[in-house]
Amino acid sequence: MTSDSGMSSLSSSSTSTTTTTNGINKEKLDKARNRLCGFLDELLLHEKGIKPLPNKAHQVCHCCGKNAYHCCSRCPSNPALHVHHHDGKNSCFLHCHNTASFGSWKEDFKWTGRKRKDWQHPDEAMLQESSRQMKRLHQSIFQSPPIASVTEAVRHDPTWNEHVI
Numbered sequence: 464m465t466s467d468s469g470m471s472s473l474s475s476s477s478t479s480t481t482t483t484t485n486g487i488n489k490e491k492l493d494k495a496r497n498r499l500c501g502f503l504d505e506l507l508l509h510e511k512g513i514k515p516l517p518n519k520a521h522q523v524c525h526c527c528g529k530n531a532y533h534c535c536s537r538c539p540s541n542p543a544l545h546v547h548h549h550d551g552k553n554s555c556f557l558h559c560h561n562t563a564s565f566g567s568w569k570e571d572f573k574w575t576g577r578k579r580k581d582w583q584h585p586d587e588a589m590l591q592e593s594s595r596q597m598k599r600l601h602q603s604i605f606q607s608p609p610i611a612s613v614t615e616a617v618r619h620d621p622t623w624n625e626h627v628i
Contacts, residue, residue, distance in 0.1 A: 506560055512537035513546055513556065526555035526568040527584060535559070542570065562601070563594035 482488040522543035524531035531543040545555040572579045
């Protein structure tokens, strides 16, 4: 069954037996674990928004500070970014959109409180540490606190209000 948005519904009675209309289930997801990197829908929209700067112009790359010839039209202020990897590293486009490295890039001084002139390109160890710290921050923000009782669970239900009988 397909909804208006093109999303397929799942056939399931429990999570262990859930199977998509394409025949994907938990077992097949586990086998493909090394290939999959999470839901990248938003990143794909940004990738579609890559535009060359007009008249073959260039701007300073938001991430590495070198000349770049493309921008992300989906991001606020349309930052200039390198779209292709160079020197065997990931592209600045991927780094810019990666929550794990937020705060590590040249134009992130706006968020970190540091001075732009003091920025240094992060090495692999710095990026791994940033990823570890950002994952910990993300977990602390989005992890729901334990609910003490059934009454509290009901009150945390988004459909609950004072007029419920």
